[in-house]
Amino acid sequence: MSTAGDIMSERGTLFLGSRLKRLADRLQGDVVRIVERAGVPVQPSHYAPLATLERFGPLTVTELAQALQISQPAVTRTLARLLELKLVETLRLHRDQRHKTVSLTAEGREVLLRSKLLVWPQVEAAVAEVLHTLPGSLLEHIDALESQLANRPLNERARCVPAPPLSLCEYTDDLADVFRAISVEWIETLYRIEPADLEVLDHPRERIIEPGGAILFVQAQGVGIIGTCALRKSAEREFELTKMGVLRGARGVKAGEFLLRAAITRAHALGAELLYLLSNRKSAAAIRLYEKLGFVHDADILRRFGAHYQRCDVAMRYQPQAS
Amino acid sequence: MSTAGDIMSERGTLFLGSRLKRLADRLQGDVVRIVERAGVPVQPSHYAPLATLERFGPLTVTELAQALQISQPAVTRTLARLLELKLVETLRLHRDQRHKTVSLTAEGREVLLRSKLLVWPQVEAAVAEVLHTLPGSLLEHIDALESQLANRPLNERARCVPAPPLSLCEYTDDLADVFRAISVEWIETLYRIEPADLEVLDHPRERIIEPGGAILFVQAQGVGIIGTCALRKSAEREFELTKMGVLRGARGVKAGEFLLRAAITRAHALGAELLYLLSNRKSAAAIRLYEKLGFVHDADILRRFGAHYQRCDVAMRYQPQAS
DNA sequence: CTCAATTAAATAGCGCACTATATAATTGTC
DNA sequence: GACAATTATATAGTGCGCTATTTAATTGAG
Numbered sequence: 193m194s195t196a197g198d199i200m201s202e203r204g205t206l207f208l209g210s211r212l213k214r215l216a217d218r219l220q221g222d223v224v225r226i227v228e229r230a231g232v233p234v235q236p237s238h239y240a241p242l243a244t245l246e247r248f249g250p251l252t253v254t255e256l257a258q259a260l261q262i263s264q265p266a267v268t269r270t271l272a273r274l275l276e277l278k279l280v281e282t283l284r285l286h287r288d289q290r291h292k293t294v295s296l297t298a299e300g301r302e303v304l305l306r307s308k309l310l311v312w313p314q315v316e317a318a319v320a321e322v323l324h325t326l327p328g329s330l331l332e333h334i335d336a337l338e339s340q341l342a343n344r345p346l347n348e349r350a351r352c353v354p355a356p357p358l359s360l361c362e363y364t365d366d367l368a369d370v371f372r373a374i375s376v377e378w379i380e381t382l383y384r385i386e387p388a389d390l391e392v393l394d395h396p397r398e399r400i401i402e403p404g405g406a407i408l409f410v411q412a413q414g415v416g417i418i419g420t421c422a423l424r425k426s427a428e429r430e431f432e433l434t435k436m437g438v439l440r441g442a443r444g445v446k447a448g449e450f451l452l453r454a455a456i457t458r459a460h461a462l463g464a465e466l467l468y469l470l471s472n473r474k475s476a477a478a479i480r481l482y483e484k485l486g487f488v489h490d491a492d493i494l495r496r497f498g499a500h501y502q503r504c505d506v507a508m509r510y511q512p513q514a515s
Numbered sequence: 516m517s518t519a520g521d522i523m524s525e526r527g528t529l530f531l532g533s534r535l536k537r538l539a540d541r542l543q544g545d546v547v548r549i550v551e552r553a554g555v556p557v558q559p560s561h562y563a564p565l566a567t568l569e570r571f572g573p574l575t576v577t578e579l580a581q582a583l584q585i586s587q588p589a590v591t592r593t594l595a596r597l598l599e600l601k602l603v604e605t606l607r608l609h610r611d612q613r614h615k616t617v618s619l620t621a622e623g624r625e626v627l628l629r630s631k632l633l634v635w636p637q638v639e640a641a642v643a644e645v646l647h648t649l650p651g652s653l654l655e656h657i658d659a660l661e662s663q664l665a666n667r668p669l670n671e672r673a674r675c676v677p678a679p680p681l682s683l684c685e686y687t688d689d690l691a692d693v694f695r696a697i698s699v700e701w702i703e704t705l706y707r708i709e710p711a712d713l714e715v716l717d718h719p720r721e722r723i724i725e726p727g728g729a730i731l732f733v734q735a736q737g738v739g740i741i742g743t744c745a746l747r748k749s750a751e752r753e754f755e756l757t758k759m760g761v762l763r764g765a766r767g768v769k770a771g772e773f774l775l776r777a778a779i780t781r782a783h784a785l786g787a788e789l790l791y792l793l794s795n796r797k798s799a800a801a802i803r804l805y806e807k808l809g810f811v812h813d814a815d816i817l818r819r820f821g822a823h824y825q826r827c828d829v830a831m832r833y834q835p836q837a838s
Numbered sequence: 839c840t841c842a843a844t845t846a847a848a849t850a851g852c853g854c855a856c857t858a859t860a861t862a863a864t865t866g867t868c
Numbered sequence: 869g870a871c872a873a874t875t876a877t878a879t880a881g882t883g884c885g886c887t888a889t890t891t892a893a894t895t896g897a898g
Contacts, residue, residue, distance in 0.1 A: 199582070204654045205642040206635055210563055211544035211657055214585060215664075215853095216535035218883045221851080222669030223532055229670075237854060240533055244522050253877060259522070262537060266855060269876060290863045290876040307765030308738045312529055314673035319528040321672050323665050330656045331527045334534055337653065340645050341538075346545030347552075349644050350637035415631045441628030446884090497733050533854090536885095543883080545881060576847060583860045589885060592850060613893045753860040 230310040242304050252293035310316040356413040360454050363407035368396050374420050383473050383503045400424050407460050410451045418442035421450050429465040446515040452485050467510040468493045472503045486512035546638055553633040565627050573618035678768040679736040683777050686730035691719050697743045701760040704828045705797050723747055729781050733774045741765035742774050752788040775808050791816045792835035795826045809835035
């Protein structure tokens with residue numbers, strides 16, 4: 193198990209499907225070997241239809257699919273094999289000529305008999321032996337799980353699960369790389385990195401923290417840091433909101449909004465009288481967010497600070513509506 | 516569950532593999548829908564390798580297979596897809612040029628991040644919801660089952676399971692058809708049905724039971740009747756062993772021997788002084804069995820009774836070795 | 839130092855589940 | 869009574885597990 197155990201057991205519920213598949217394949221593989229040893233020319237998957245036909249007599253394809261709880265094409269394919277092996281035969285004895293009635297041949301009964309004597313007891317005993325050592329009944333669990341899923345499939349249950357909760361996180365020097373990486377990602381997507389960017393990204397402590405600003409991070413529970421922004425103290429009681437970005441993969445969970453609210457609060461706590469930002473029209477989504485949370489476009493700011501970045505063609509100032 | 520429940524639950528252990536497979540496919544299908552809704556371009560099976568690479572860093576193909584506990588070709592195939600999607604990249608950075616080192620790309624990390632935010636929590640919550648209602652922990656059972664199978668696979672466990680036990684069963688009129696069917700099967704395989712056969716097969720009570728003979732059946736536990744034979748009283752203290760046959764599908768579980776021993780005992784109990792049988796050289800396996808249990812070839816018997824069947828060219832008399 | 843054995847990855851091909859869609863027979867409606 | 873809707877089966881194609889085999893690189897033994 194070793195390393196596998198780690199991933200698989202940690203995220204056991206996530207990988208349940210894969211594990212069941214792997215387990216099922218392993219079981220079926222072993223059953224194939226048992227069947228071969230008995231010299232019976234069938235596949236494990238053939239037993240379910242054969243046994244069903246023996247029990248309930250001739251059935252149509254659709255009836256078989258319903259009885260076996262598998263799809264009709266799966267039944268059709270298995271039947272094609274069974275026909276080749278001459279273990280079943282099909283007749284059109286229904287008045288409705290679309291129905292195809294399948295029944296066991298003498299050979300089919302023979303194979304079934306042989307399997308009941310030489311295969312089934314072996315398989316059942318072996319499986320029972322394995323299950324026996326487990327606490328409780330795996331079979332009952334599977335029964336229960338199947339009927340639960342029949343009631344309400346997984347993807348419906350998933351519909352109403354919220355995104356993981358977000359939380360705030362303060363700058364430490366350990367996070368310098370993260371700060372840089374997040375910023376580089378969005379800058380390089382739309383723009384090119386400028387000297388003014390590098391200055392801050394390479395020296396966050398010296399350029400932001402020490403002058404009395406702040407760098408905030410947003411993290412999603414169980415995931416890690418997904419976004420950041422900085423408040424750069426550009427003068428007494430004057431802060432630039434800068435380097436705000438959310439990892440591209442983390443868009444859509446409102447991390448930007450969360451971060452911006454936190455930044456505004458923090459700026460206030462730091463005694464900001466002017467909170468402004470510099471941006472570019474290409475960052476339309478970001479600008480909409482700024483507007484939503486109370487930033488207004490301001491030509492004066494653009495004139496005063498716009499030269500700081502080459503890409504700057506938008507400047508905004510925080511001025512919440514009196515409400 | 517209706518009809519399906521019957522077959523599947525009755526033989527739950529036999530169909531465990533099929534059921535797990537069906538269940539796994541259903542789960543994975545639902546997960547696919549959740550993934551699609553989140554707009555992430557991957558298959559559920561991609562998550563295990565992606566997560567493993569994220570956790571353990573660049574790995575070779577074989578290392579991945581070991582970590583995921585799946586076959587190397589399965590890993591190779593999945594990696595081919597991930598390469599197409601540009602979620603991983605491969606390098607030959609090992610000194611040994613056979614190794615191929617796989618690592619996540621930025622895009623791969625992005626997809627993983629997005630999935631952690633929008634897919635995994637949903638899947639995990641939905642699966643947990645389903646599992647929650649079950650008594651005990653399905654996951655633990657699967658863990659246990661996997662390690663049990665790793666220790667000792669099913670087909671090894673199956674090796675030492677005996678065939679189902681045989682038991683004897685007396686004639687009733689309900690079994691007339693079974694008696695006929697078993698006999699017809701072997702007669703038609705090697706010979707053709709003669710009037711003398713039909714006489715007995717169509718009137719077992721009148722021709723065998725009422726004159727003071729017996730019809731015996733052998734049944735296998737949980738399977739049903741698999742063989743029969745008759746003791747026909749041909750004169751006072753004189754019995755013909757006849758219509759002895761085992762269904763073709765049931766050869767190999769020593770049902771014939773079981774039956775013959777029982778017939779000899781019964782003949783004795785009925786006061787037989789002469790127990791004989793008529794057969795044909797083509798039935799070599801049967802004749803070997805007769806010889807083994809104490810029948811000897813007897814020309815006199817052949818002369819006296821041989822004309823009874825056209826196919827008769829062998830006649831034997833029970834004469835156990837004094838031991 | 840060569841050549842066979844071993845090892846890593848790729849390829850071929852199967853089993854068996856699935857979905858989506860095509861085809862053919864039947865039913866129901868205007 | 870024709871024609872659209874429905875229904876039973878077949879076909880096409882995917883996903884993902886498997887085993888067996890091939891190919892290529894490396895190691896090790898005579």
